[in-house]
Amino acid sequence: MEIYLPPTKDVKKLTNPAMTPVKMRLCLHLLQRGVATLGARFFVLSGAHTKADVDQTINAFEDSLKDMLEEGTLKQ
Secondary structure, three states: OOOOOOOOHHHHHHOHHHHHHHHHHHHHHHHOOOOOOOOOOOOOOOOOOHHHHHHHHHHHHHHHHHHHHOOOOOOO
């Protein structure tokens, strides 16, 4: 079993205003793939979501990050 931890717990890094354009770009990429994040403010998954919904969200997130790396809006 793999355990995934966030890259940081530092609230200042997580809420850095300089990241706003990156978050908004991610929001647009996800929206184009059918995943709404309510203006990049929330990622909500619940018991009402099916396995297919969760899989779609994961795939959309992965594809969005790949595209953002390719276009240069996200740096490794």
